[in-house]
Amino acid sequence: xxxxxxxxxxxxxxxxxxxxxxxGAVLVFLVAPMLVVIPLSFxxxxxxxxxxxxxxxxxxxxxxRWYRGVIEDAEWxxxxxxxxxxxxxxxxxxxxxxxxAALGLANPAMxxxxxxxxxxxxxMVTPIIISAAGMFFFYSKLGIAQTHLGVILAHAVFGTPxxxxxxxxxxxxxxxxxxxxxxxxxxxxxxxFRRIQLPLIAPGVISGALFAFAASFDEVVxxxxxxxxxxxxxxxxxxxxxxxxxxxxxxxVATFLVMLALILLGTVEWLRGRASTRPxxxx
Amino acid sequence: MARPLSGARLRAAALTLPLLAFVAVTFMxxxxxMLVRSFYEPHVADALPQTLESLRAWDGSSVPDENTFRxxxxxxxxxxxxxKLGGVATRINRLEGGMxxxxxxxxxALRDAEPDSWREAMTAADPAWGTEEAWRAVRRAGERxxxxxxxxxxxxDRDPSGNIVAQSPERRIYLPLLLRxxxxxxxxxxxxxxxxxxxxxxxxxxxxxRSNLLLLLVxxxxxxxxxxxxxxxxxxxxxxxxxxxxxxxVGVIGDDGRLALVYNMVGTLVAMTQVLLPFMxxxxxxxxxxxxxxxxxxxxxxxxxxxQGFVRVYWPQSLPGVAAGSLLVFILSIGYYIxxxxxxxxxxxxISNMIAYHMQESLNWGLAAALGVILLVTVMxxxxxxxxxxxxxxxxxx
Numbered sequence: 001x002x003x004x005x006x007x008x009x010x011x012x013x014x015x016x017x018x019x020x021x022x023x024g025a026v027l028v029f030l031v032a033p034m035l036v037v038i039p040l041s042f043x044x045x046x047x048x049x050x051x052x053x054x055x056x057x058x059x060x061x062x063x064x065r066w067y068r069g070v071i072e073d074a075e076w077x078x079x080x081x082x083x084x085x086x087x088x089x090x091x092x093x094x095x096x097x098x099x100x101a102a103l104g105l106a107n108p109a110m111x112x113x114x115x116x117x118x119x120x121x122x123x124m125v126t127p128i129i130i131s132a133a134g135m136f137f138f139y140s141k142l143g144i145a146q147t148h149l150g151v152i153l154a155h156a157v158f159g160t161p162x163x164x165x166x167x168x169x170x171x172x173x174x175x176x177x178x179x180x181x182x183x184x185x186x187x188x189x190x191x192x193f194r195r196i197q198l199p200l201i202a203p204g205v206i207s208g209a210l211f212a213f214a215a216s217f218d219e220v221v222x223x224x225x226x227x228x229x230x231x232x233x234x235x236x237x238x239x240x241x242x243x244x245x246x247x248x249x250x251x252x253v254a255t256f257l258v259m260l261a262l263i264l265l266g267t268v269e270w271l272r273g274r275a276s277t278r279p280x281x282x283x
Numbered sequence: 284m285a286r287p288l289s290g291a292r293l294r295a296a297a298l299t300l301p302l303l304a305f306v307a308v309t310f311m312x313x314x315x316x317m318l319v320r321s322f323y324e325p326h327v328a329d330a331l332p333q334t335l336e337s338l339r340a341w342d343g344s345s346v347p348d349e350n351t352f353r354x355x356x357x358x359x360x361x362x363x364x365x366x367k368l369g370g371v372a373t374r375i376n377r378l379e380g381g382m383x384x385x386x387x388x389x390x391x392a393l394r395d396a397e398p399d400s401w402r403e404a405m406t407a408a409d410p411a412w413g414t415e416e417a418w419r420a421v422r423r424a425g426e427r428x429x430x431x432x433x434x435x436x437x438x439x440d441r442d443p444s445g446n447i448v449a450q451s452p453e454r455r456i457y458l459p460l461l462l463r464x465x466x467x468x469x470x471x472x473x474x475x476x477x478x479x480x481x482x483x484x485x486x487x488x489x490x491x492x493r494s495n496l497l498l499l500l501v502x503x504x505x506x507x508x509x510x511x512x513x514x515x516x517x518x519x520x521x522x523x524x525x526x527x528x529x530x531x532x533v534g535v536i537g538d539d540g541r542l543a544l545v546y547n548m549v550g551t552l553v554a555m556t557q558v559l560l561p562f563m564x565x566x567x568x569x570x571x572x573x574x575x576x577x578x579x580x581x582x583x584x585x586x587x588x589x590x591q592g593f594v595r596v597y598w599p600q601s602l603p604g605v606a607a608g609s610l611l612v613f614i615l616s617i618g619y620y621i622x623x624x625x626x627x628x629x630x631x632x633x634i635s636n637m638i639a640y641h642m643q644e645s646l647n648w649g650l651a652a653a654l655g656v657i658l659l660v661t662v663m664x665x666x667x668x669x670x671x672x673x674x675x676x677x678x679x680x681x
Contacts, residue, residue: 012589023485026478028495030504030560033515034524040518048518049528097302104298109291116299116668123310125666127618128633130655133642134313137320137652160302191295218508221620225642242625246517250656254511261506269499270477 016126034258041066041251048248066252076253081235086233087216090155094212095157098163099205103197105164106171117164124161131158132225139226146228154222159212166211170204171197203271210264217260314659321432321652328427330371332360335425338418343443347418352401355421356393363390371424378431379420379645385409402541421444449515457654458639464634467551468616474556475563476605483567483604488576498568505561513625514556520544520626546628554622559615563608566673570604607673614665618658634658 044063045051070076080260104110105117123131135154136145136220146148174197182192198205227236232251243251301669315644328335334355341347368390376383405412412418423431423441434440434447438455443449449455486497502510519525527541536542544550574597582592627636634654641651666668 023482026482027500029501034507037515049525097305101299101302104295107295110295111292129638130659133655134317138316139312153309237512249631254514257508257511265502265506
């Protein structure tokens with residue numbers, strides 16, 4: 001009997017060790033690719049692998065030449081400006097419309113909620129190639145293909161589901177009697193929104209806006225179909241770089257994008273932490 | 284829905300209206316315009332109206348009469364003068380190989396001619412005009428509303444008498460590609476489930492601090508640019524890349540035996556699995572977090588070994604997460620474009636890449652639209668299943 005218990009314990013410990021090893025391997029598989037890019041972007045040689053000098057931590061083997069190359073390149077600078085302009089404009093549209101819609105959807109009186117929600121979320125699940133092809137046909141007819149406006153509208157509609165989802169999530173458990181109470185005390189709809197709802201949903205609004213911005217900042221297919229030379233964004237520039245001659249400059253840009261992702265992720269997680277400890281939220 | 288719209292209902296609905304209108308114009312209308320393109324093809328019909336009118340009475344069993352030849356020649360010459368011939372010729376050529384050069388050559392040969400027999404002059408310029416196939420191609424290309432892009436997209440064709448038949452096996456392209464896309468998506472879904480399940484279990488059962496840290500590791504790739512992740516895989520997997528260098532250094536393979544890990548199906552599978560894995564782990568984790576560990580302890584105290592307890596008690600409770608994650612990964616992989624385009628090479632392409640090819644290179648937009656509609660219907664049906672099973676409202680981003 002004791003023997004059986006011991007062997008049970010032993011197999012359990014082996015099982016746990018195997019489980020941890022598998023998880024470790026999977027997490028390395030998830031994260032390592034992005035981490036490998038960072039040191040390689042400082043490679044003094046135009047290779048995509050660690051040189052012997054790099055492995056010896058020889059300081060001559062590392063350099064900032066690819067970063068300098070990117071900063072001095074007018075095309076990359078234009079791409080960055082375009083990405084920021086398009087990202088901010090698209091985020092502003094997506095956030096405004098998305099917050100309004102989420103307020104409507106969270107209202108218990110909203111008719112046809114399920115149908116409307118799935119309609120509003122559909123840009124997120126539609127294969128990007130289909131959306132981009134359709135937009136190419138339709139926006140050409142409207143005469144806004146090959147313009148900033150076309151790309152901004154496309155990115156705005158791709159961003160709205162993120163805003164709707166994250167604002168709706170902060171409104172779960174929101175007590176609608178608060179709105180009624182505000183109104184009964186003589187507050188107009190706008191005052192009630194600004195003083196009662198907005199402070200509660202603010203973390204969701206900011207998270208949603210960051211999601212929408214990140215989605216725009218990473219989007220390449222709509223830019224490929226709708227943008228001309230003047231609408232080249234950072235991902236578009238990377239796309240060309242990867243397809244043609246992949247240069248270590250790409251890795252410098254990639255490192256910048258990894259940093260941006262970490263900042264955005266950090267902000268969203270911080271906001272989420274704040275939202276869950278807020279009073280007035282029954283979550 | 285029969286209830287009257289009260290003030291509150293109207294106000295709630297009014298808040299969603301601006302976004303609904305925006306989505307309708309910027310997103311639904313484009314999809315509609317793609318749908319129209321997939322069956323509406325006015326180009327040839329507008330270019331050759333009289334020829335098509337004349338061909339309406341033609342029975343198709345022999346070459347048309349002299350009058351039809353004359354009308355077509357006249358219309359071709361007019362198009363040639365207006366420099367619109369190329370587009371028409373390309374479209375007819377899609378139905379019958381060789382028609383592009385037949386049309387261009389004929390128009391050039393007839394430029395200033397006034398022959399006695401148009402039939403002889405055209406057949407002399409290109410013998411194709413002496414065959415019924417050429418004329419059938421003209422007539423079919425002139426159908427204003429047509430199913431042929433769908434037939435083409437499903438590897439079907441019409442025989443001379445108009446019956447729908449399957450393409451000969453060596454000419455079937457799209458159905459095998461669609462099947463391959465479904466197969467690859469299924470494979471990726473299964474791999475993601477196998478890799479993601481243990482990780483989600485670990486995160487769900489770790490102490491709060493550790494679970495947050497592990498969750499961050501899953502979220503970092505989720506937030507990192509897709510292009511960055513795809514680039515990393517090229518850097519890692521290419522011939523002179525990190526993985527091959529490592530394998531050579533360790534001695535698993537010789538320097539001349541470097542593995543082809545990228546620009547093929549292997550590259551597509553590896554990169555897409557990594558890209559989509561967080562979409563599996565997060566829904567699994569959300570469900571597992573709510574499964575109390577006391578169930579497993581109860582099973583074990585009743586004498587079940589861990590595998591028994593897991594199979595009989597834990598796995599069934601985690602099934603909603605399995606369904607949500609698997610459907611999400613499957614839906615996303617069917618429509619994947621960027622990763623296969625960059626790391627798939629020639630053999631690792633999926634249906635989306637074929638749509639992009641017809642949009643950008645062959646410029647056969649009708650076919651691209653038909654393939655797009657087929658893909659869209661597939662994805663939307665899965666989306667409806669997802670909505671039924673999981674509920675779109677429960678989709679969480681973090």
